[in-house]
């Protein structure tokens with residue numbers, strides 16, 4: 001079977017959200033595909049798709065329906081053939097894809113850590129008693145309150161640029177962003193300090209870009225296999241199995257990170273009560289090929305420790 005390559009006359013359509021970070025990720029995907037097959041950039045066309053999550057900026061995500069809001073329209077266009085691939089931040093992706101779609105291509109992972117972002121400070125312990133911190137992430141909020149119950153957390157939605165503007169306007173004294181986003185947008189001028197993953201365990205899949213395709217589209221499958229990063233895929237297999245077993249939704253603060261050392265995969269995971277009052281953590285080490293099962297096992301261990309009432313929280317505030 002021969003592979004039909006895209007051409008400027010018949011380009012491959014790359015679907016993405018329109019945020020600056022999403023656009024940077026789509027253009028990175030395009031550059032990698034063009035380089036892998038020695039094709040002109042014009043053999044790939046970036047198609048911007050409006051998604052509900054980007055249009056509603058004034059309400060917390062958990063009130064308007066959570067993660068799927070950033071992907072539904074894009075996945076519909078992919079299934080309808082309006083685009084051929086969709087580029088996503090893996091941390092925003094549900095663990096199960098709609099029928100007919102596969103999400104199994106990953107670009108080399110960026111720095112998975114969170115960054116502490118504040119104009120005058122470089123670490124959390126410099127924040128005064130009772131300081132106001134801005135984040136819309138339930139995970140970051142719970143992790144912060146666990147360490148510093150004195151802090152006041154205010155909702156901070158929007159893309160990287162919006163959040164930096166709120167910080168400049170004095171809405172909060174600091175905020176938290178993924179290092180990956182800052183690096184991909186070349187924002188060296190942002191006052192950001194990476195936080196050790198031992199101090200703040202990142203979200204599952206943070207820093208990883210995933211590319212979704214239609215099942216059965218053999219040409220696209222062959223194209224994507226040329227830019228897939230196997231180590232990133234191995235790490236995400238463990239982290240996403242952990243998330244899936246915990247049934248992670250936007251309402252449950254969950255963190256997880258896998259790292260590789262030779263043939264060994266090391267997985268750390270934690271679940272928190274949203275108010276930060278309790279954290280349950282665990283680790284697994286094993287052969288890389290067991291990553292998925294290690295994710296399941298670790299999640300089951302944490303669920304057993306948490307007991308039936310740990311997750312009894314349904315927003316309200």
Ligand SMILES: NCc1[nH]cc(CCC(=O)O)c1CC(=O)O
Pocket residue numbers: 089090091092176177178180181205206207208209
């Ligand atoms: N939820 C928004 C989102 N999705 C992915 C990233 C950052 C890039 C990444 O983790 O790949 C961000 C912004 C942030 O958390 O600062």
